Amino acid sequence: MDTQLAGIPASTGVVIGPARLYHTQVPKIRPRTIESDAVDLEVERLYKAVAISEEQIRSALGREDTQDGDHTVRDILNTHLVYLKDPMLIGQTEQRIGEQRESAEYALSQVVGEAERIFSGQEDPRFRERFADIQDVARRVLGNLLGRMTDLGSDLSHRQVILIAHDLSPSDTATLPKDRIIGFATEVGGPTSHTAILARSLRIPAVVGVTGLLEQVADGDTIILDGSHGTLVLGPSAEIRQRYEQTGRQIEADENRLRTYAFLPSVTLDGHALDISANIELPDEAKDVLQYGAGGIGLFRTEYLFMRARSLPSEEEQFQAYRRVLEYMEGRPVVIRTMDLGGDKFAHAIPVPDEMNPFMGWRAIRFCLQNRGLFRTQLRAILRAGVFGRARMMFPLISGVRELQEALAFLEEVKEELHNEKVQFEEHMPVGGMIELPSAVMVAEDLARHLDFFSIGSNDLIQYSLAVDRINEKIAHLYQPLHPGVLRMISHVVRVGHRQETPVEICGEMAANPLCCLVLLGLGMERFSMSPGAIPRVKAIVRSIRMEQLRSFGERILDISTAEEVERYALRVARRILPRYPWDEEQAFPVRHEQRSHEAVADTDLVVEASLRR
Numbered sequence: 001m002d003t004q005l006a007g008i009p010a011s012t013g014v015v016i017g018p019a020r021l022y023h024t025q026v027p028k029i030r031p032r033t034i035e036s037d038a039v040d041l042e043v044e045r046l047y048k049a050v051a052i053s054e055e056q057i058r059s060a061l062g063r064e065d066t067q068d069g070d071h072t073v074r075d076i077l078n079t080h081l082v083y084l085k086d087p088m089l090i091g092q093t094e095q096r097i098g099e100q101r102e103s104a105e106y107a108l109s110q111v112v113g114e115a116e117r118i119f120s121g122q123e124d125p126r127f128r129e130r131f132a133d134i135q136d137v138a139r140r141v142l143g144n145l146l147g148r149m150t151d152l153g154s155d156l157s158h159r160q161v162i163l164i165a166h167d168l169s170p171s172d173t174a175t176l177p178k179d180r181i182i183g184f185a186t187e188v189g190g191p192t193s194h195t196a197i198l199a200r201s202l203r204i205p206a207v208v209g210v211t212g213l214l215e216q217v218a219d220g221d222t223i224i225l226d227g228s229h230g231t232l233v234l235g236p237s238a239e240i241r242q243r244y245e246q247t248g249r250q251i252e253a254d255e256n257r258l259r260t261y262a263f264l265p266s267v268t269l270d271g272h273a274l275d276i277s278a279n280i281e282l283p284d285e286a287k288d289v290l291q292y293g294a295g296g297i298g299l300f301r302t303e304y305l306f307m308r309a310r311s312l313p314s315e316e317e318q319f320q321a322y323r324r325v326l327e328y329m330e331g332r333p334v335v336i337r338t339m340d341l342g343g344d345k346f347a348h349a350i351p352v353p354d355e356m357n358p359f360m361g362w363r364a365i366r367f368c369l370q371n372r373g374l375f376r377t378q379l380r381a382i383l384r385a386g387v388f389g390r391a392r393m394m395f396p397l398i399s400g401v402r403e404l405q406e407a408l409a410f411l412e413e414v415k416e417e418l419h420n421e422k423v424q425f426e427e428h429m430p431v432g433g434m435i436e437l438p439s440a441v442m443v444a445e446d447l448a449r450h451l452d453f454f455s456i457g458s459n460d461l462i463q464y465s466l467a468v469d470r471i472n473e474k475i476a477h478l479y480q481p482l483h484p485g486v487l488r489m490i491s492h493v494v495r496v497g498h499r500q501e502t503p504v505e506i507c508g509e510m511a512a513n514p515l516c517c518l519v520l521l522g523l524g525m526e527r528f529s530m531s532p533g534a535i536p537r538v539k540a541i542v543r544s545i546r547m548e549q550l551r552s553f554g555e556r557i558l559d560i561s562t563a564e565e566v567e568r569y570a571l572r573v574a575r576r577i578l579p580r581y582p583w584d585e586e587q588a589f590p591v592r593h594e595q596r597s598h599e600a601v602a603d604t605d606l607v608v609e610a611s612l613r614r
Ligand code: PEP
Pocket: 192, 299, 301, 340, 436, 456, 457, 458, 459, 460, 461, 507, 508, 509
């Protein structure tokens, strides 16, 4: 019998393949002692696991996808090779096996525990970095002792697999070997968690927020992952498999057909030209965005440079990365957002204490203003790179005027420094602010006086205005982009923008949802930025509508008082103005349906998302 698991759709597409379980935690090891005559055998086991680990790392180093421009993955793997030979780690483990008669797993876990006690008291980030390496290497060796996969970079077999994990860390996702992982599913996460966002950028079908996933799936099980509907089918029958294969082919064909829109202008039937740009996380993604029809880059999430690196990227490394993106874009605008670390995005090299509410804590601009050294380096790199294209700078999570002024004053200081050093930089780079806090919405008028543009970060604006943690799958159904509270805020910002002649963009995920996109157009939004893969569909929609059809729609929608009514009304209007588009309720609000019964999932599994057929 097929078992269906429902989660949250994170990245579209259907894949079928063997499951590979990935354990991100260093496993808890129970104490186990061995007989004195078993010591040699135990030491042999340890060194066998070390040898397998070395082999895995060397094979990863030989693979093409670790030969990337900035060497990050290679650097990490090379460091791991050094630690495999470190007497402090393996030597001491061997010693414990001999002296304390502990099992290899337990001895190693004790050595790591001891290292943690020593390193955690140190202020210097290099010690922290060193401990992160020790932990990674120990996790790999333990994994090999226990026969579990604990590292993505190198211990995958040559087969293509569907990765199953409790969660994926930012550096896991940033270094996913795309040639081997055809899809992934996680137990935690919401539609706008970093894992979901990155899956869409990498165009790997993914489902997040699947409760009980690791208990139900075993290594090697054949599974179907439907990232468009957020479902997994375990042990599918031949018939179900065939149906999903058909669905997968259909989705691919639809996407290919939509790609023809990529190269057409984003102009409505009544001649309104709209800006549609791409969001990117990693510099080399910029290479492909033009193929999806992006007019520029509306959001470069620079924090991923920090998240995927083991050590802090230097000013020069950052400068090269920003310059590369600007050059790929050949004069088109590029919005470089200063690092938005914190929340669910952390970097190995930047120690931050655990917080009860990380999204409310040491994050984004507030983190930068308290870590001026890091901030200075980044601002210098962005300003210097600005000479090589049309760069714009943007600050995340601005809460009010005072904070913005502080950031702007610091920017002036950095410019002055570059000036005094006679370093070439872009003096007149436009500066924008993200509107993603309700307080920023309320003081938008004041913020506009200091900024060249606004970009609405709806992922955070929704989270903060509805108090719904964007990565918590348990409350994902409460995360409502079309909540009247959210829409009225967006409308307010658009109006302020018009009044003050401050361009307003939107770069949150809601821009890519076809129904939300119509609502946003109705509210007067004209600039959108989204994951590149979503651009052709949005262009197709834009090219099939008349703005005049949406005007009264936008006004009327602001009078509605519940999200459910807004959704119903918006769907009705959408069906009227675009009758050929398959306005499937489940597709429009996938998360809301996360709580449906398993039978209902089975009934709707095969709803094929057709493209616009003209
Ligand atoms: C947002 O909050 O909508 C946004 C685009 O920023 P991020 O998703 O990186 O927080």
